[in-house]
Amino acid sequence: MHELSIVANLFEILEDQAKQKKAKKIISVKLKVGKLSGVVPEFLETAFDVYKKETIAERARLEVEEVPLRVKCRRCGTEITKDDFIFICSACGSRELKTLSGTELLLEKIEMEV
Amino acid sequence: MKKKEVLVLEELLGSNKKIAAEIRKKFEEKGILAVNILGSPGSGKTALLEKIAERMRPTYRMAVIEGDIETERDAERIRAKGIPAWQVITGGACHLEAKMVGKIFPEIPKRLDLLFIENVGNLVCPASYDLGEKIRCVLLSAPEGDDKPKKYPKAFTTSDCLIITKSDLLPVLPFSLEQAKREALEINPSLKVFVTSALKGSGIEELVEFFLSSLHNLRQKNA
Numbered sequence: 001m002h003e004l005s006i007v008a009n010l011f012e013i014l015e016d017q018a019k020q021k022k023a024k025k026i027i028s029v030k031l032k033v034g035k036l037s038g039v040v041p042e043f044l045e046t047a048f049d050v051y052k053k054e055t056i057a058e059r060a061r062l063e064v065e066e067v068p069l070r071v072k073c074r075r076c077g078t079e080i081t082k083d084d085f086i087f088i089c090s091a092c093g094s095r096e097l098k099t100l101s102g103t104e105l106l107l108e109k110i111e112m113e114v
Numbered sequence: 115m116k117k118k119e120v121l122v123l124e125e126l127l128g129s130n131k132k133i134a135a136e137i138r139k140k141f142e143e144k145g146i147l148a149v150n151i152l153g154s155p156g157s158g159k160t161a162l163l164e165k166i167a168e169r170m171r172p173t174y175r176m177a178v179i180e181g182d183i184e185t186e187r188d189a190e191r192i193r194a195k196g197i198p199a200w201q202v203i204t205g206g207a208c209h210l211e212a213k214m215v216g217k218i219f220p221e222i223p224k225r226l227d228l229l230f231i232e233n234v235g236n237l238v239c240p241a242s243y244d245l246g247e248k249i250r251c252v253l254l255s256a257p258e259g260d261d262k263p264k265k266y267p268k269a270f271t272t273s274d275c276l277i278i279t280k281s282d283l284l285p286v287l288p289f290s291l292e293q294a295k296r297e298a299l300e301i302n303p304s305l306k307v308f309v310t311s312a313l314k315g316s317g318i319e320e321l322v323e324f325f326l327s328s329l330h331n332l333r334q335k336n337a
Contacts (some may be wrong), residue, residue, distance in 0.1 A: 002209050004237035006126050011178040013124055021120060030124070038268040085267035086300045095303035105126045105242075114118045 068103030137246025153253030
């Protein structure tokens with residue numbers, strides 16, 4: 001349950017951005033959360049709702065886009081979306097896979113009222 | 115009312131990553147091998163470090179940072195082995211962060227070979243936080259069960275070593291060493307696997323040799 005700590009980091013960025021852009025308030029926040037980011041989106045939402053009280057994002061909506069785990073085989077070039085975490089190429093059996101996406105934990109964009 | 119959309123694309127753990135990168139650079143410059151130890155509560159992290167300490171002393175200079183939610187107990191156990199140890203009490207937080215290691219950094223002796231950072235007992239949250247270590251080890255004790263790599267993939271994908279502990283109990287447990295290894299390697303094919311028993315002292319030598327050869331490689335890069 002380190003989601004609260006992550007949300008605390010998120011609010012540091014939000015407040016900084018709001019100040020830079022001279023925002024009156026934050027309307028919505030969009031995150032990208034990879035399947036292998038180690039974070040549970042539902043916990044992020046709960047933590048966000050707790051944390052936002054009495055901040056510039058008090059009435060903000062949080063949108064979390066879950067990003068699937070995508071890998072590319074270094075041997076045969078096949079790109080695969082992984083539902084499990086087995087790092088073996090389903091086409092050629094190689095274990096040399098490159099992760100394309102699915103580990104990210106990103107603040108993508110903020111909608112604000114200026 | 116005017117609306118504005120701002121594209122940020124900033125990593126949420128970016129500030130931790132930045133601090134970790136600075137710490138890693140400092141460790142590398144000083145020729146210190148930093149090792150982050152992850153594992154569930156009771157997986158035998160401190161017992162393993164006690165054994166490593168016995169083996170390293172007096173030839174190598176070793177120190178330990180202990181992360182726990184409460185108490186100084188683990189640091190006291192390490193100090194009893196004649197090794198400097200600092201206790202980080204997180205007061206409820208489930209993981210260590212790079213800034214906590216950064217706070218201890220000024221106290222770390224200038225001449226040191228190995229620094230072990232024992233993370234808070236937890237297979238989930240510590241996996242998301244880079245502490246500036248060179249090597250990350252995840253412990254899996256035999257009583258926890260051979261299914262843990264599949265259940266906690268993040269801890270296993272981000273680690274360099276898997277250390278199976280309490281191997282002396284294998285004869286009495288329904289734990290398949292073969293399955294645990296196979297599943298861990300499916301998740302992370304580059305994992306180095308060690309099978310150890312702190313109680314019997316088995317497997318410790320191989321692990322120590324691995325750390326010492328990693329230290330050697332680190333120092334060669336500096337030379």
